[in-house]
Amino acid sequence: MLKVAIFGATSAIAQAVARRFAGEGARLFLVARDAARLEVVAADLRARGAASVETATADLAETGGHAALVEHARLALDGLDAALIAHGTLGDQKAGEADAGAMLRELGVNFLSPASLLTHLGNLMEAQRHGSLAVIGSVAGDRGRASNYVYGSAKGGLRVFTQGLRHRLGRAGVAVTLVQPGFVDTPMTAAIPKGGPLWATPDRVAADIHRAMKTGPAILYTPWFWRYVMLIIRLLPDFVFKRLKL
Amino acid sequence: MALRDDMLSWGRAHRALHEVRRPGFAEEAPAMLGGQAPVLAYGMGRSYGDSCLNPGGTLLDMRGLDRWIAFDQEAGLIEVEAGLTLADILEQLHRVAAPGRCWFLPVTPGTKFVTVGGAIANDVHGKNHHTAGCFGHHLISFRLLRSGGTVRRCSPTENADLFAATIGGLGLTGLILSATIQLKPVPSLWMEVEDIRYRDLHAFHALTAESADWDYTVAWVDCLAGGAELGRGIFTRARHAVTDRAPPPPRLAPRLSMPMDAPGFLLNGMTVGAFNALYWRRAPERPIRRIGPYEPVFYPLDAIRGWNRLYGVAGFYQYQCVVPHAASAEAVPALLRAVAEARDASFLAVLKTLGDVRSPGMLSFPMPGVTLALDLPNRGTRTHDLLNRLDAITAGAGGRIYPAKDGRVSPGDFQRGFPNWRDFARHVDPHFSSSFWRRVSAPAGHPTRGDVAPC
Ligand SMILES: Cc1cc2nc3c(=O)[nH]c(=O)nc-3n(C[C@H](O)[C@H](O)[C@H](O)COP(=O)(O)OP(=O)(O)OC[C@H]3O[C@@H](n4cnc5c(N)ncnc54)[C@H](O)[C@@H]3O)c2cc1C
Ligand SMILES: NC(=O)c1ccc[n+]([C@@H]2O[C@H](COP(=O)([O-])OP(=O)(O)OC[C@H]3O[C@@H](n4cnc5c(N)ncnc54)[C@H](OP(=O)(O)O)[C@@H]3O)[C@@H](O)[C@H]2O)c1
Numbered sequence: 001m002l003k004v005a006i007f008g009a010t011s012a013i014a015q016a017v018a019r020r021f022a023g024e025g026a027r028l029f030l031v032a033r034d035a036a037r038l039e040v041v042a043a044d045l046r047a048r049g050a051a052s053v054e055t056a057t058a059d060l061a062e063t064g065g066h067a068a069l070v071e072h073a074r075l076a077l078d079g080l081d082a083a084l085i086a087h088g089t090l091g092d093q094k095a096g097e098a099d100a101g102a103m104l105r106e107l108g109v110n111f112l113s114p115a116s117l118l119t120h121l122g123n124l125m126e127a128q129r130h131g132s133l134a135v136i137g138s139v140a141g142d143r144g145r146a147s148n149y150v151y152g153s154a155k156g157g158l159r160v161f162t163q164g165l166r167h168r169l170g171r172a173g174v175a176v177t178l179v180q181p182g183f184v185d186t187p188m189t190a191a192i193p194k195g196g197p198l199w200a201t202p203d204r205v206a207a208d209i210h211r212a213m214k215t216g217p218a219i220l221y222t223p224w225f226w227r228y229v230m231l232i233i234r235l236l237p238d239f240v241f242k243r244l245k246l
Numbered sequence: 247m248a249l250r251d252d253m254l255s256w257g258r259a260h261r262a263l264h265e266v267r268r269p270g271f272a273e274e275a276p277a278m279l280g281g282q283a284p285v286l287a288y289g290m291g292r293s294y295g296d297s298c299l300n301p302g303g304t305l306l307d308m309r310g311l312d313r314w315i316a317f318d319q320e321a322g323l324i325e326v327e328a329g330l331t332l333a334d335i336l337e338q339l340h341r342v343a344a345p346g347r348c349w350f351l352p353v354t355p356g357t358k359f360v361t362v363g364g365a366i367a368n369d370v371h372g373k374n375h376h377t378a379g380c381f382g383h384h385l386i387s388f389r390l391l392r393s394g395g396t397v398r399r400c401s402p403t404e405n406a407d408l409f410a411a412t413i414g415g416l417g418l419t420g421l422i423l424s425a426t427i428q429l430k431p432v433p434s435l436w437m438e439v440e441d442i443r444y445r446d447l448h449a450f451h452a453l454t455a456e457s458a459d460w461d462y463t464v465a466w467v468d469c470l471a472g473g474a475e476l477g478r479g480i481f482t483r484a485r486h487a488v489t490d491r492a493p494p495p496p497r498l499a500p501r502l503s504m505p506m507d508a509p510g511f512l513l514n515g516m517t518v519g520a521f522n523a524l525y526w527r528r529a530p531e532r533p534i535r536r537i538g539p540y541e542p543v544f545y546p547l548d549a550i551r552g553w554n555r556l557y558g559v560a561g562f563y564q565y566q567c568v569v570p571h572a573a574s575a576e577a578v579p580a581l582l583r584a585v586a587e588a589r590d591a592s593f594l595a596v597l598k599t600l601g602d603v604r605s606p607g608m609l610s611f612p613m614p615g616v617t618l619a620l621d622l623p624n625r626g627t628r629t630h631d632l633l634n635r636l637d638a639i640t641a642g643a644g645g646r647i648y649p650a651k652d653g654r655v656s657p658g659d660f661q662r663g664f665p666n667w668r669d670f671a672r673h674v675d676p677h678f679s680s681s682f683w684r685r686v687s688a689p690a691g692h693p694t695r696g697d698v699a700p701c
C-alpha cells in the first residue's frame with residue numbers, strides 16, 4: 001500500500017493522478033489552500049478506494065509553513081513513498097512585465113515554493129533512503145518566450161533544481177522527476193481556446209505521471225511527443241526564433 | 247468569451263455556436279448561471295438531436311463535476327456529482343464486487359458514456375424497462391440549482407413537484423448538482439444471455455410474452471426485410487447470472503476508434519442491406535444460452551469510440567417513438583414498411599416492449615407499449631420527408647417521440663404526444679432553455695423547425 005503526499009491537490013491534474021493512486025488502495029495525504037474544495041476531493045478519493053485520505057490546508061506560497069507540513073505528512077502516513085508537487089499559477093505575463101512585485105510573486109509560487117518543498121521532502125526521503133519525488137514543471141520552461149517568460153523562467157528554474165537534486169539524492173535511492181506537460185485542458189488554461197491534437201486531458205497526463213512516480217525518470221514529457229516538439233524549439237537559432245510569435 | 251462551434255450532439259446533424267462554461271467545483275456553478283442569454287447543462291452530448299444544444303446561449307459543461315460524494319457499500323446507495331458518468335460508476339462497482347455480493351446500475355441506457363445528470367434529464371430507460379421502469383424510479387433525491395442561486399433538495403417527499411418535473415425535464419428546470427441513487431444487488435457481474443433469431447412480428451410478441459423471467463429484453467430488427475418477414479430480427483434476452491466466477495475485467499476504454507468522419511458513401515442502401523442480411527443469418531437458428539460479460543450485452547456500440555462519425559460530415563438522425571399496445575399491431579408494421587420503402591435505412595433498428603412501471607417524471611418518454619428506434623443517415627429533404635411520415639404514423643397511433651433522440655419534431659406532434667407539457671412548462675426555470683424546447687413549445691402549427699437548422 002503506497003503512501004503518497006500531494007501538494008496542490010485540488011489541481012485538475014493532481015486530482016486525476018490521485019484517482020489512480022486511490023484505485024490502487026493507496027494512503028493519501030493531500031494539501032491545498034481551499035478547505036471546502038479539498039474536502040470534496042478527499043471524499044471522492046475515499047469512495048474510489050483510497051485506504052485513507054488525510055488533508056491539510058495551507059497557502060503553499062508561504063514557505064515558512066513547509067517544514068511543519070512535510071512533518072505532518074510523514075506522521076499521518078507513517079513514512080512517505082512518493083510525493084507530487086502540483087500547485088502553480090499561470091499569472092498574467094503583462095502584469096509581470098509592468099510590475100516587478102507581481103513578477104516576484106509569480107516566481108514565488110512557481111519556483112520558490114516547490115523548491116522549498118522539494119528540499120524538505122528530499123531531506124526526509126534521503127534519511128529514510130527511499131522515495132520518489134515528482135514536481136510539475138512545464139514545456140514553457142524549456143525556452144523563454146515573449147508571451148510567458150515569467151512563468152516559464154520559474155518552471156525552467158525547476159529544471160536545473162531537480163537535475164541537481166536528482167544527482168544528489170540518487171545516491172540515497174531517491175528518484176526525482178520533472179514532469180513536463182504540454183497543453184492540458186484544465187481550469188488553468190480555461191481562457192485559452194482549445195481543440196486540436198496538442199491538447200491533452202488531465203487524465204491522459206495523469207496516466208503518465210502516475211507511472212513515472214513508480215519508475216522515476218529524470219524528465220517526463222507528457223504526452224510523449226512534446227519531447228520532440230521542444231527539442232526542435234530549443235534548437236531553433238535565435239535569429240529564427242525571434243521572428244516567431246509564440 | 248469566444249463562442250465555440252465544437253459542442254455537438256451525438257447525431258452531428260446540428261451545428262451551432264455556444265458560450266461554454268465549465269465548473270470544476272459545484273460552488274462555482276451559481277456564478278456561471280449569470281448573463282443575458284439562456285443557459286443549459288451539457289453532459290456527454292449523447293443525446294442525438296438538439297435537446298442538449300442551446301445556440302446563441304450558454305452551455306454548462308458538467309464533466310468537471312465528476313466526483314463521488316459517498317458510497318454506502320452495505321446499502322448500495324451512492325451519492326455522486328451530476329457530471330459523473332455511468333462508466334465511472336461501473337468502474338467502482340467492479341472494484342468492490344465480491345462473490346455473491348455485487349451492485350449494479352438499476353437502469354442503464356445503451357451506452358455507459360452518459361452522465362448521471364443526463365440520465366435524469368432524459369429519464370433514460372434500458373432493456374429492463376418492463377421490470378425496473380426508468381432511471382428516475384431509482385432516484386432517492388438530487389440537489390437542483392435554480393437560476394436565482396438557490397439550491398433545492400428534491401425527493402418524492404421534498405419539493406416533490408420539482409422532483410417530478412426535473413426527471414425527464416430535459417435540463418430545463420435548473421442545474422442538477424448531485425444525486426443519490428439506489429443501486430441494485432446482483433448475484434454477479436456476469437450475464438446469462440440468449441440470442442434468438444425470429445421470423446416476423448408475431449414471433450417477436452410471442453418471445454416477449456414468454457420471456458417474463460428475463461430482466462432484460464430487446465430485439466434488433468432487419469429493417470430491409472418486408473412482406474411476410476416484416477420485423478424479423480434477433481431477440482436478445484439476458485439476466486444477471488448466478489455464478490461465483492471472479493468478475494470480468496471492466497473495459498475502460500473503447501477497443502477501436504473512429505478518428506474522423508467517414509466518407510458519405512460508406513453507409514448506403516447496399517452496404518446497410520448487406521450488413522442486415524448477414525447479421526440476421528449470423529445468429530444461430532436455435533438459441534444458444536451463454537454466460538458472458540455485461541459490456542457486449544448492454545453497450546455493444548461503446549466498443550468503437552466515435553462510431554457516430556461513420557455517418558460522415560452530414561451526420562445522422564435517430565428516430566425513436568413509442569406506440570401504445572392497442573395500436574401497435576398496426577403502427578409498428580406501418581413504421582417498418584415506411585422505412586423499408588425508403589430503402590435508405592438503418593443499420594440499427596431496435597424494437598422493445600415497454601412495461602407499465604410508472605416513472606415519477608412528468609415528461610418521461612416511456613409509456614406501456616412498443617418502442618422502435620432507428621438510425622437514419624442525414625440525406626437532407628429525403629430523410630426529413632421520411633421522418634415526417636414516421637411522425638404521422640406515431641401520432642395517429644396515439645404515441646410519441648423520444649426527445650433525447652429528436653432534432654426536428656413539430657410543436658404539434660410534440661404537444662399531442664406529451665399532453666401535460668403545459669403543466670411541466672410551469673416548472674421550467676426562466677433562465678434555462680434549449681433549441682429543442684424553443685421549437686416544441688412554440689404554438690402548434692407554427693412552421694418553426696428550431697433555431698439550429700439541421701444541415
Ligand atoms: C449509443 C447510444 C445508446 C443509447 N441508448 C439509450 C437507451 O437505451 N435508452 C435511453 O433512454 N437513452 C438512450 N440513449 C440516449 C442517452 O441515454 C440520453 O440522451 C442521455 O440523456 C445522454 O446523457 P448525456 O450525459 O450525454 O447528456 P446530454 O446528451 O449532454 O444532455 C441530455 C439532457 O440532459 C440535460 N442535462 C445534462 N446534465 C444535466 C445536469 N447536471 N442538470 C440538468 N440537466 C442536465 C441536458 O440539458 C440535456 O437536456 C442512447 C444514446 C446513445 C448515444
Ligand atoms: N494546464 C496546462 O496546460 C499545464 C501545462 C504545463 C504545466 N502545468 C502545470 O500543472 C500544474 C497543475 O495545474 P493544472 O493544469 O492542474 O491547473 P489548476 O487546476 O488550475 O491547478 C493549479 C492549482 O494550484 C493551486 N495553487 C495555486 N496557488 C497556490 C498556493 N499559493 N497555495 C496552494 N495552492 C495553490 C490552485 O489552488 P486553488 O484550487 O485553490 O486555486 C490549483 O489547485 C501546475 O503546476 C501548472 O503550472 C499545467
